[in-house]
Amino acid sequence: xxxxxxxxxxxxxxxxxxxxxxxxxxxxxxxxxxxxxxxxxxxxxxxxxxxxxxxxxxxxxxxxxxxxxxxxxxxxxxxxxxxxxxxxxxxxxxxxxxxxxxxxxxxxxxxxxxxxxxxxxxxxxxxxxxxxxxxxxxxxxxxxxxxxxxxxxxxxxxxxx
Amino acid sequence: xxxxxxxxxxxxxxxxxxxxxxxxxxxxxxxxxxxxxxxxxxxxxxxxxxxxxxxxxxxxxxxxxxxxxxxxxxxxxxxxxxxxxxxxxxxxxxxxxxxxxxxxxxxxxxxxxxxxxxxxxxxxxxxxxxxxxxxxxxxxxxxxxxxxxxxxxxxxxxxxxxxxxxxxxxxxxxxxxxxxxxxxxxxxxxxxxxxxxxxxxxxxxxxxxxxxxxxxxxxxxxxxxxxxxxxxxxxxxxxxxxxxxxxxxxxxxxxxxxxxxxx
Numbered sequence: 365x366x367x368x369x370x371x372x373x374x375x376x377x378x379x380x381x382x383x384x385x386x387x388x389x390x391x392x393x394x395x396x397x398x399x400x401x402x403x404x405x406x407x408x409x410x411x412x413x414x415x416x417x418x419x420x421x422x423x424x425x426x427x428x429x430x431x432x433x434x435x436x437x438x439x440x441x442x443x444x445x446x447x448x449x450x451x452x453x454x455x456x457x458x459x460x461x462x463x464x465x466x467x468x469x470x471x472x473x474x475x476x477x478x479x480x481x482x483x484x485x486x487x488x489x490x491x492x493x494x495x496x497x498x499x500x501x502x503x504x505x506x507x508x509x510x511x512x513x514x515x516x517x518x519x520x521x522x523x524x525x
Numbered sequence: 526x527x528x529x530x531x532x533x534x535x536x537x538x539x540x541x542x543x544x545x546x547x548x549x550x551x552x553x554x555x556x557x558x559x560x561x562x563x564x565x566x567x568x569x570x571x572x573x574x575x576x577x578x579x580x581x582x583x584x585x586x587x588x589x590x591x592x593x594x595x596x597x598x599x600x601x602x603x604x605x606x607x608x609x610x611x612x613x614x615x616x617x618x619x620x621x622x623x624x625x626x627x628x629x630x631x632x633x634x635x636x637x638x639x640x641x642x643x644x645x646x647x648x649x650x651x652x653x654x655x656x657x658x659x660x661x662x663x664x665x666x667x668x669x670x671x672x673x674x675x676x677x678x679x680x681x682x683x684x685x686x687x688x689x690x691x692x693x694x695x696x697x698x699x700x701x702x703x704x705x706x707x708x709x710x711x712x713x714x715x716x717x718x719x720x721x722x723x724x725x726x727x728x729x730x731x732x733x734x735x736x737x738x739x740x741x742x743x744x745x746x747x748x749x750x751x752x753x754x755x756x757x758x759x760x761x762x763x764x765x766x767x768x769x770x771x772x773x774x775x776x777x778x779x780x781x782x783x784x785x786x787x788x
Contacts, residue, residue: 366531383531383572384562406560410625419601419628425559426629427552429531430574474625495705496623 368432372397373441381428387421388412390428391438399439399469403498410497413470413477414438420477422496439469442476452476452514459519461510463501470497475511484515487522526562533574537581537684541659543573544680551575551682553634554599556626575633581684586610590690596633596683603632613694617648617712620698622705633683636668639675639731641762642706646732648696649686651712651723657685671730691716695786697779699726701766708767709775711735713783719743722780727772729760738780747788748781 369378372395379394391397391414400423403411407425414423415437442450449457452475462468471494478485478493485493490508499507505522513519534540544551550569552558554576561567575581581597584606592611594603604619604627621627621635621644635645636656649656649665656663658681668676677683691714701708707726714721720742722735741750756776761769 383529384526386559405563407556407626410623413625416628420625421628422625425556425626427531427555427559427572427574429533430555430576432533477624493624496625 366429368428370431370434370436372436373438383427383429385428386424387414387416387426387428387431387436388423390431391423391436397438397440401466401469403466403470408496408498409467409470410474410494411467411470413473413497415473415477418477418480420474437473439472442472452479452511455510455514456507459506459510459513461502461507467497467499467501471499471507475514478511479515484517485511487512526559526565527568529562529569530571531574532571533577535577535579537578537659537682540573540575540578540682541680543571544682546571549573549680551637551680553597553631553637554629555634556622556630557634557638557640575631575682581633581682584610587687592688592690594632594686594688596685597631598633600627600630600632600635611688611690611694613691613696613712613714614648614652614688617644617696617698620644620696620700626705632686636686637675637677637683639669639671639673640706641672641728641731642701642704642708642710642726643732644696644698644707644710644725647707647710647712647723647725649688649723650732650734651696651714651721652688652691652694653714653716653721654689655687656683657687658683666734669732674731689716691721693787695783697782697786699775699779701726709772709779711776711779711783713780713787715742715746715787720746722783724756724776724779727756727761727776729762735776735780742784746784748784751777751781751784 365380401411403409407422412424548570552572552574581595600618600621607615654665694714696712698710699708709726712723756773758769758773761772763769
């Protein structure tokens, strides 16, 4: 076992892990941060997306030891300080951007990464950015709509096809 | 996956030394290697991460105008930092996988793996790049040796990849939408001294140059120059996504699209 330390949602954490421990496993099993979901465990579905030093990564496809010293953000750190939903989370609720909710943590984390680099994306840009996030319920329309709304754009003309 | 020791050296020399251990394996961004380990298709005793070596990071322009990319540079970094100096290559990097994969996957990892459907082998071979390792320089023409096989020796590390910048270039990728690899991809680069056409995703032997098309385009750089030329389907990949004949046909179509994009 090797000691790993990192900052997760602003708090310094550490734990003993094996070489093969994935970042997703460290977050879920060592830290009990089970909001990061593991859907496919093959880096296809994107339910496990977290931020590492500000960049979206698939935490099931990164070793925990690779994140030693990193600044990690998960869905548990997304809410506002007073506990209310942040603008992206609120938009997902307002626009019915989730059904079963399993993909939602990854969707929200990807959306946050997108809006950081592109604060007013077009619909096409949102869809392209979500290529690595699969949702089997919604058909994506309301997810795209929610992210457009979270970016402050008028979505009244975007139909839920 | 089986367990292993993990090392993350901060210099190339320390990485080479760590890779000298028995069954040690280099780890780039892990976007292929980690899934491979999960399937127990590889079982290294030690994984040596190349992600902590500052000398292997980033994109810079050399005095001769070529673009040098550190072996551990991520696809996302190439997509943004090479956009001004070598737009076709930056565009290729921006089409690999998805955004989260591009934030981890590296150019050195992709080239060393030489997946027959990966994008970077086409970019390197099509550009006539030089693969620089800790011991030598290898021309792209001598680097790719077939399916998942390269000229790299055991423990050899790609430290830099140097790309001469052509007058015009284009990468046309016919996407296999589930894997996000190329069903067929063609990288075409037009230099003052000739045209290079590299094809990925198509051949059972991995990336290759379509020399007949290069000869025809050297005489006349237009789509019609390819009339009458075709790829022999015999050595093409066949799977549920496309037959040999379909892939052979796509090579011609992607090459024509690339010519159009370079006009």
